[in-house]
Structures are given as structure tokens and as C-alpha cells.
Amino acid sequence: MTHDFAAVAELMKDEIVTHSLAEEMTLPSGKTIVLITLDNGLDHTKPTTLGPNSLLELREVLTGLKQRAAAGEIDAVALTGKPYFLVAGADLSAVSNLKRAEDARAMAALGHATYDLLADLGVPTFSFINGLALGGGLEIALACTYRTVSAAAGALGLPESFLGLIPGWAGIYRLPRLIGPEAGLKVIIENPWNNNRTLSGPAAYKLGVADALFEPADFLEQSLQFADSVLTGDHVVQRPNTVDDSTVEGAARFQAAAEVSYRFIETKVSGAAPAPYKAIEVFRAGIGRSQRESARLEIDALTEMMATAQFHNTIYGFLDLVQRRSKRPAGAPDAKLARPVTKVGVVGAGLMASQLALLFVRRLQVPVVLTDLDQSRIDKGLGYIHGELDKQLAKGRMSQDSVNRAKALVSGSITKDVFADADFVIEAVFEELSVKKQVFAEVEDVVRPDCILATNTSSLSVTEMGRDLKHPERLVGFHFFNPVAVMPLLEISGTEWTDDSTLATAFSMGKTLRKTCVRTADSAAFVVNRVLLRLMSEVQAAFDEGTDALTADTALKPMGLPMTPFTLLAMVGLPVAQHVNESLNAAFGERFTVSKNLQSLIDHQIKALWIEDQNGQQVIDPKATSVMEFGNNPSSAEQVLIRVQDALAQEIGLLLDEGVVAEPQDVDLCMITGAGWPLHLGGITPYLDQVGASERVNGKKFHS
């Protein structure tokens, strides 16, 4: 099949082209090598990527070199990158803009047409992996005859299946055969779906991805020396990890590894994202086949995946939101207005307060003082913080000196006068307006007039908290997500009085805390909890109406959310969830139902619907169902799913109309970073558009 590569290249007029800069040189033995540097001419903040124009240039250079190789003019070809990068992979924004299937297919085929030249150039080819090599960037190295890797190279991996594609430029074929199917699939499936884990240079060398490991200071010189010794035969490369899948035993290992990966991905996405399944499918289909045969399967699979909503949603979530929008929060005031924060106060020493104090001391590295009603609570909070710091030390993530420093910076007090010289005081006390108002009144008596007051409330009105303050202009909502150290989101909300300097300081602090900051209006439960609670409310209602527990709780499986509604409920804690329900019910009415059944569970001190029976199986606690009353109007799983989709579309539509956040993109960023909702949903609004919920409920899509 022929492909119109030029037509695809023509579509990508704005591509930042990675050039193939070829230099010929003589090695010490007298052999001639051509070294190609892949370089987009920009600094390290603009990674080199491969779009169609870049690939066509490389293909042209390699085609010329193949002729020279045939003519006996050169002895080898090598490939390396600009500093810190081999290649960051295919140009995803280019790939995601290919609308027509034939263009997608041509792009998929272009990678093979280019890389195949490296695999069959007539002379040995080398890849010197000097830095980051992801996706197509690692696959280009795998296409070469030999590889060296720098000990400083960070981030080697094949993240395609996480992004909605497969490593279909022969990575899926070559890597498992080079390093064994188990390790290969770990790189192809498990690592991407474990927080996009990647390999370091030494780890990649150990697995057999590269034939030699060199230190970064003279990596290229040593790599060329290595190439020379391989070319002269002085060094014979050993590859003990290779597996031949044309043998019975080899094929069996491939099958077994595929089975392990399949079970792994089932637990991770349970069918909601097609790409990892497709990757395993292509991997399986390739067993015992030639690379050329596999290539056809890979091109088919890539073409298919490029057309999926999940791929486009992921690119939107990953490139547009997580990488771009999170860096420039919508609605953040001029950063120059931010004031320095040199001491932080935390009101409360409970688990949330202690987590906050830990984060502040680690990231801000300023004195942090906690207050609580009695010394034992403070000791418990400080004990937690010290314990967590010691864990960091044990894991080698912090040095003894920095642990000492952090411990010395944290202190506790039973009186609030320790806040006198604080620049920022946050409360993390019981979620009750009167309690919080009381706390702020006491704090305001002690602190300077310009000390920022922040609340970590999840559902109360920040405005109400500020109403009786002497200086309401310094009050800000500063809402973290549990667990604080892990969840990236920070919802920052101002009231009608909050001044820009306070907001700017909050955003600046959020950035130092390495959080993704989103500006929201002061509206009950802001974004994430409002959306989550609406979802839980609908599922609870369906359950209360008579839908059986399993159906209700697994109805949302096609969305691939990180946990089921009942599991989330148990994690949040039933009383807390009910408390927020009440707040939201008060604020927004019956869209948020205060379930009698839920209250009954709380009254009977039941903490979770799912329990383990004596066989370790997950079952619904019979005691729970016995204290609840159900209607006789059960829904099917599909009905529950549509009900939830529609409810989400409605709630997000209202939330946007109310101006809680600026755009649907902010909602999506919040759900991805605050609730861990999957990138393949694009957060949520692209998914709601795709399933028709937006139009059903709001008469229009969120994204035109």
C-alpha cells in the first residue's frame, strides 16, 4: 500500500521541525561514521518531537546514507539528540490534528518507512540515547542495530497506551524481543498506567534496552569509541535478555506475559480505555510473526486508535490542560502583586491540618506553627509530621540535613499568639461555619492586618466566613484534596472583598507548593466536590429507588473512574459526605438529595457498603441493607449511567453559567487533578459531549 506522506506533511505547516543534521567523521580505527543529530534548533524547554515534516527530512537523509552505504562510502550511521533529549516522541498535537483516516494511516506508515531504513541501512546503525526518549523517540533507538545510553538520561519509555495510542512504530515488536516479553510489556503497559513511570538510563541499560552505559560528561565521545570497537570487532555485544518468539518456549513466554498484562490493565481501566487493550492485542497477534507482518497490524491499530475519542480526549487533557492551562491559571492576578510568605500558621492539628503543615514546611521551607485546643492533639500532629519526614528520609527522598531543617521549622502551640508574625494562617478545623468564624475572630485578634487568612473549607461559604472580619480583604479559600501530598489540585477562591494582592499571594504559594491552581468563585463546594457529590447523589438516589447495589455501584464502569461511587463514599466517610450533601442541598436545592438511607447508615455507625465476607469476597454488608428502605423503581446499569451523565452535564452547565470557573477546560482540569478522573474522558466535558449528554440536557455541547 502506498501512502501520500507529502500530503500529511503539507497539512502540518506549523510543525516545529526536528532537523536531521548529519556530520561525517572518521573514527580512531579509520572507519567512517555519519552522526545524525536530531535538533529542532530550540533550547531544552522545547523538546524535539517528530511530526511528518521531521520524519520526511530524516527519511531523506537516511535514504541518501543507504545509497552511500551500498557504495561502500560509509561504515556506520549513528543517531543522537540535542542536549537532554534524544526525541520526546511523535508530535502529538500534529498527530491529533489528523482528521482523515488516510492521513492517520499515512502518519503511522511514515514512522515505519523511516525507522525501517535505520533497521536495514546496509551498515550497522547506532543510537546514542543522550537524554529523554519517549514513545517514537525510544522506538527510533530500538530500530538501530546498537544502542548506548547516558547514565544521566531521564525518562525512557513507551507511554503510548496511556495517551490513547500503541507503540506502533515497531516498539511493540522490537522491545519485547530485545529485553524479554515480561520486561517489554512492563514498559509498554504497566509503567504508563502506573503514573506514567519511565526508565532511567541505568535502569534501561540493566534491562538490556541499551548495549552500553556511559557517564554524561563524555557520553558522545565514549559512544563513538564504543561504535568503533563494535565496528572493528574488538567489542562483541552480548544480549542475554533477548527472547525468540518463533520457538515454542519463547512464544509461551510471550503469551504468558500478555496474560499478566491483560489482568493488570483490567484492574486499572476495566475496559474504559481501548488503547492498552489494543496494544496487548497487537502484541499477541505479532507472536511468531515477522516485524514486517507486525508493522501492518501496528499501522492498522494506530489508524484505529487515532480516530478514538479517548485518544483526542487524552491529548486535550494532557497537552492543553495538564501541560499548558495548569501553568497559566485562568483568572490569576498579576504575580508581581504577591507578598512574601515567611511564616505560616495552621489552625488545627488533626490529620488534614498536619498534612497541610507537612506540605508547607517541605515546599515553602519557612516556620510552620500549628495550634489546637490541647497539647496532646498538637503532639499527635507533630508526631505525624515527624513520622512522614522520617519516611522520606528512609526512602532516600530527603537528606538527613533537610529532614532536620524541616523538623526544626515545625512547632505547635495551644495559644494563637504564635501567629503574631505569620504572613499566612490557614484553618483546617471542623466543617461548621460558626466554628470557623470563631477561629478567624480569634486569629484576627493576634495577627497583623495584612496577614492572609485562608480556609480549607470544602463546602462552606467563604463569604460568610469573612462577613464579620475586620479585614475581609485578606481572606481566601484555599482548598486542597486528600491526600494532600498526592493530589495536585488547589481550588483558590476569593470573595467580593478579597483583594488582588491576597489572591496573587495565594497563587504564588500554590505554585511553590507545586499544586495546579484553579481560580473558582466562592460557591458551595467549588468545582470538584460539587461534581463528585452530584454524581454520588444520583447513584445514591438510584440505589434508594430500588436499584440493586452492584448495579448501582458498577453502572459507571464504562467511564473508567478511579473508584466506584460506594468506594469513594467509604473513603470520604459517610458522615462527611452527608454533611457536604446538606450544605449543597441548602445551597442548590433538591439536585443534591440528603438521603435518608445514608443517614440511617450513619446512625447505625456503618462505615462502608462493601465489606469482605469470610472468603475475602467483596459483598454488600447485609447489616447495611437491613437498616435501609428501598423503593420499587429499580434502574438498569445503562439507565444509571445515562442519569449520571445527564446530571453531570446539567451540574457543570449550571456551574459554568454561575461563573464558578471561567471555562469547561477549568472543570476538566479540576476533575483530572482533584479527583483523578481519567485523561481519556478529557476530564469530563469532552466525554459528556461525546455521549450526547450535553446536548440532551443543555441543548449544546461544551466544546464546539
Next chain:
Amino acid sequence: MSANDPRVHTALSDRDVVFIDGVRTPFGKAGDKGIYHGMRADDLAVKTVRELLRRNPNVPAQKVDEVAMAATTQTGDQGLTIGRTVGLLSGLPKSVPGYAIDRMCAGAMTAVTSTAGGIAFGSYDVVIAGGVEHMGNHPMGAGADPNPRFLAERIVDPQALNMGNTAENLHDRFPAITKERADRYAVSSQRKLAAAYEAGQIQPDLVPVASRRPGEGWKLNTADEPPRPGTTLEDLADLRTPFRAHGRVTAGNAAGLNDGATAALLTSGQAARELGLAARMRMVSFAFAGVDPDVMGYGPVPATEKALAKAGLGIQDIGLFEINEAFAVQVLSFLDHYGIDQDDPRVNRYGGAIAVGHPLASSGVRLMTQLARQFAEDSSVRYGITTMCIGLGMGGTVIWENPHHQDFGTEA
């Protein structure tokens, strides 16, 4: 005797200063057309230090007592105490200290003599000494702020801050040194270097350096960029005399502006014995001396006088000369002083800086590395010197003994 001969080790005193090895980067032309344009000076120096340790696996890195690294302009990529930064960037253990040295053109030579003093005193056993100058990144004299008293009190003629002017002054002082002689000397420097390359006498001491000029791909540099083999007297005759109208000093009979780095491994006699290192030269004496800055190029003469006197040797005892060729006239004034013919085969057998280049603070170690190789090639020579002129009117000379000579270790 061979350098590995146990008799050499026996002949060494514990506190003798021994030259074990020296390497350098290929030298490049300074400026935006040069091979190292866009590259950092400290990265160049790192290549030499790593190569030294790679070539001498018997030397455990933690045994290195000092990294003395010279640079004339100690700012930017040559700043931040370059001996220390280069040690860290080379992957030496953090326990290995380092410092920066400046004596302009004699920087690396001073790095060697300073650490040699430490070895002789017993403070060091193993040192790395070298120099680097990226004259593209650091044009000569950039950022300098000469004291106005130089002029007001006539301490230094401001003209003498320009090395080319001092070379013209040297021609004035020694009228016998004509432009024709200087050009003839330059032609022979080019010829000798080309012959040395042909004979494979230069390449073994070079560490290949990968560099990447802006907008170009990575290249591997394995040979010097400045040489112009085949240069003839006619080629040089009509070159411009940039320092004086109708002058005598041209780009052809002077060293160019260059980028490069050198490093040497020196040890005590005791450490050489204990680590089983072949001694390639033994330091006999060294001296630095000052002259009128107006004739800076004459510095090697009094420096050599002093060094010979300390060694108890006469010029007739010296079998090999490695003299830096900042300017042909300056070499000729030295040779004339000692009555040595400008074509004498003892002088700069591999050619000199006029051909290979002179990245200021790095050159001293190049002279030593080349002398060490000539010692190995010629066991009939017992003593050799490395000498160079230095800006602001100085000279430096180090006298070395050849372990390959049959009388090595006996009284001179």
C-alpha cells in the same frame, strides 16, 4: 632505561616530582567559525581530566590531592574556581579539592610548578594540573581594567598591554631578527608539526572532543584546527602587519587566537612507585623571572638562566627545547641569546604554537606532554626544558630529566 624499568622507581626520591601523563583537547580557532564555537570552556577541561584518569586506571580518583586548573580570564564558563568546578564536573569524588590559577600564558605551567612545590613539600602525592582558554568566549583582555597608574607613573607602557606590540618592540631591540627570519621560523614550525602528525606523534596525546556548533550537528574533533601545513615563505611574505604599519609581526609568524584545554598528571616519586606508574619525566628545577613588559617575549631568557642555575646545569646540558611560540621573534631572541641555530633539531621537534595554536593558559602542559613523548623517543637526551614568555613581561622555565636516559638518577 624504560620508564617502566624498576630502576627508574628505585632512582626516584620519595619527594621527587614526576610527570606521569598529559593530554589535551585538539586546539580550535577562536571565534564563530571555530570548532568549539558555542562550547563551554569548563566542558573542554572536563574532557582532559576524564581522559587522564581513564588512561591511568592505576590512579584511584580519590587519591587525587588537588586539581589545579589555570585560565587567564576567570569569569563565566572559566570562572567559579575552575579547578574545583572541573573536578566536580569530571565526576571526581567530592573529597578531591581544586583551585584556579592565573599567570596568563603560563597558567598551566604555573599549575604544574605550584602543585610540584606541594608534592616536594609532602603536601600532595597525586595532582592534576592543567589549563584552559576559550579565547572565543573570552577575547584577550576582555573585562580587564588596567590601573591608570601604569600610564601616569610610566610603570607599564599601555602599548605593552597588547602582546603584538611587544613583539614588534623585540624586533626593534634585536635588529638581527628580521621579518624574513621570523617567517622562515614560522614555515618550519608548520612543516615540523605536519611531519609530527604524519609520524603519529601528536595524536596519542589528544582526547577526542564532541562539539556542537549552533545550528549544526554534533561533530567529533580529533585533530587540531589551526595548522596550515604546506605554508611557504611566499604565503607569509605579504601578510598584513596588524600591530604596526610596515611592521614585522603577522598572523603568519605568531600564534593565533585559540580554544583548548590541557591537563597533566603528576605524582611524588613515592606515589609513582606505590601505584606502579611509569615516570615519563622528573622535574629538576623551575623558575619564573620578570623583564620589561615592553619586551615581554624576552622573559624565557632570564627564567631559563635562573632555572639552570638552580639545577646546576648549563645550556649545553639541555638536549631538547619545548619553547612556546607566541611569536617567532620571541623564540628567535631566546635562541640567539644562547647561540642556537633557529633550525637546530633540539628545538620544538613537533613544531610549536605558531602552527598548533596557543589557547593561553593551557599551553604550558602541551609543552610538557610533547617533551615527555620526545624523551621516550630519544633516550640519548638527559635533560630538556619547557619555557614560555608571559604577558606583562615574564618568563617561565621548567627543566626536566629523562628517565629513559642511562644516567637517570645519578648526579649530573
